[in-house]
Amino acid sequence: MLKSASRLRNACSMMKFATNFNSSKNFQRLGLPISPDPNFPYIPPTSPGNISKEPVIEPSFDFEVDPKALLDSVIRHQIYQQKIEEPFYVADLGDVVRKHNQWMTLLPRVKPYYAVKCNSDMAVLKTLASLGTGFDCASTEEIKAIIGLGVEPENIIFANPCKAKSNIRYARDQYVNLMTADCADELHKIHEINPNADVVIRIYADDSKAVCRLGKKFGIPIDLVPELVQEAKEIGVNIVGISFHVGSGCTDATAYSDALLLARKAFNDIEAAGYNPTLLDIGGGFPGYEQPGLVKFDEIASVIRPVLDELFPRNVKVIAEPGRYYVASAFSLSVNVTSKKEIKKPSAEKMCMYYVNDGVYGSFNNIMFDHAVLPNPHIYRKDSRMENNENAYECSIWGPTCDSMDCLTAKMMLPELEIGDWLSFSNMGAYTVAAASTFNGFAKARLIYVNSELE
Ligand SMILES: *Cc1c(COP(=O)(O)O)cnc(C)c1O
Numbered sequence: 232m233l234k235s236a237s238r239l240r241n242a243c244s245m246m247k248f249a250t251n252f253n254s255s256k257n258f259q260r261l262g263l264p265i266s267p268d269p270n271f272p273y274i275p276p277t278s279p280g281n282i283s284k285e286p287v288i289e290p291s292f293d294f295e296v297d298p299k300a301l302l303d304s305v306i307r308h309q310i311y312q313q314k315i316e317e318p319f320y321v322a323d324l325g326d327v328v329r330k331h332n333q334w335m336t337l338l339p340r341v342k343p344y345y346a347v348k349c350n351s352d353m354a355v356l357k358t359l360a361s362l363g364t365g366f367d368c369a370s371t372e373e374i375k376a377i378i379g380l381g382v383e384p385e386n387i388i389f390a391n392p393c394k395a396k397s398n399i400r401y402a403r404d405q406y407v408n409l410m411t412a413d414c415a416d417e418l419h420k421i422h423e424i425n426p427n428a429d430v431v432i433r434i435y436a437d438d439s440k441a442v443c444r445l446g447k448k449f450g451i452p453i454d455l456v457p458e459l460v461q462e463a464k465e466i467g468v469n470i471v472g473i474s475f476h477v478g479s480g481c482t483d484a485t486a487y488s489d490a491l492l493l494a495r496k497a498f499n500d501i502e503a504a505g506y507n508p509t510l511l512d513i514g515g516g517f518p519g520y521e522q523p524g525l526v527k528f529d530e531i532a533s534v535i536r537p538v539l540d541e542l543f544p545r546n547v548k549v550i551a552e553p554g555r556y557y558v559a560s561a562f563s564l565s566v567n568v569t570s571k572k573e574i575k576k577p578s579a580e581k582m583c584m585y586y587v588n589d590g591v592y593g594s595f596n597n598i599m600f601d602h603a604v605l606p607n608p609h610i611y612r613k614d615s616r617m618e619n620n621e622n623a624y625e626c627s628i629w630g631p632t633c634d635s636m637d638c639l640t641a642k643m644m645l646p647e648l649e650i651g652d653w654l655s656f657s658n659m660g661a662y663t664v665a666a667a668s669t670f671n672g673f674a675k676a677r678l679i680y681v682n683s684e685l686e
Contacts, residue, residue, distance in 0.1 A: 590630010
């Protein structure tokens with residue numbers, strides 16, 4: 232491992248960006264167009280902050296790479312050779328590929344429909360499209376983006392239970408026929424606009440074990456399913472199956488097996504009404520990385536597999552809508568310390584306030600919306616020195632805007648930092664860049680793509 236890391240570092244220091252672009256083969260293999268294709272890398276819509284930002288693709292290498300060493304060398308290259316000062320993501324598309332391989336190995340019966348809202352970065356979407364996943368879209372714009380990649384409309388589920396009429400019309404015109412609903416008024420609306428729609432009833436699955444609960448917004452309680460199905464019959468809506476979402480951040484894999492039992496009951500209700508349901512959608516919430524106290528993906532998979540086979544015959548197509556699972560660990564974010572204040576309290580240890588150049592209005596909106604807790608960062612010193620066993624002090628970390636809500640953490644223990652030092656946070660791919668704003672004129676973090684998954 233050490234050997235490959237130093238080879239990487241050598242390769243990194245030798246590389247010339249425009250002329251020595253080794254990764255083209257790998258991107259081609261993934262079906263990704265190669266820069267300077269105007270569609271790739273994806274350039275976010277221009278906003279005051281990011282007009283001058285040019286996304287960069289770092290070369291990849293033609294030998295086995297250790298993804299961590301690759302990431303480290305790319306970050307070092309940006310900081311110490313390119314001497315950039317703005318926050319940047321490194322997105323490892325190879326990590327997405329590995330996630331997909333793991334999914335297909337552990338849940339071969341379940342076809343993943345990636346939840347686009349989690350991270351709609353074009354390179355991620357292209358990678359997934361080339362791997363053959365389906366997509367869960369919730370809006371006209373998401374459908375447009377996925378259709379634009381050449382994905383067949385059959386591989387899209389319009390999984391927003393409460394849709395605007397204009398969005399249903401757009402989906403219909405794009406031949407996206409599969410959609411979810413959880414109430415009678417939605418069924419009427421869908422039928423009026425698209426009488427050929429295939430509708431999946433979203434049931435309420437008890438999400439009391441989840442960190443991000445969705446049940447208070449969506450899902451019909453199981454007891455009311457027979458009534459809704461009767462109404463569907465009367466309207467003439469085609470009901471094809473059941474979906475649920477256990478919420479995100481599950482502590483316990485039984486959330487899924489409990490929900491599968493409810494889904495089986497709902498299947499029975501649909502069948503009793505004379506329908507022939509053939510689609511089961513087990514939603515999202517699968518973890519994108521391991522966190523203490525939270526259930527792991529392989530544990531969920533081994534709980535789900537036998538229950539699926541026991542409750543649902545082979546003619547039932549099973550799909551899922553993983554979001555965070557695919558992207559969380561693929562992105563790391565590096566931010567620069569731009570200001571520092573020392574707080575000297577009498578009779579207390581030194582305490583520092585650090586200000587960094589991305590915050591909760593930008594990438595760290597996951598702290599607000601996704602209940603994320605700031606992970607411990609890796610520190611890159613501005614002078615590239617490496618130290619071990621440094622004393623840790625209490626500090627707070629703040630984003631760049633003038634809002635006092637813009638706080639990444641009120642308390643963390645870190646070695647003393649200097650202005651110009653860098654903090655790198657891993658597992659920053661889910662619900663980060665997707666909902667970032669340019670509030671107060673601060674640009675979104677730039678994206679740099681690598682691919683650690685080579686042939
Ligand atoms: C957000 C969402 C998902 C993805 O959830 P993750 O926790 O990211 O897996 C899946 N399905 C629906 C309907 C969603 O709204």
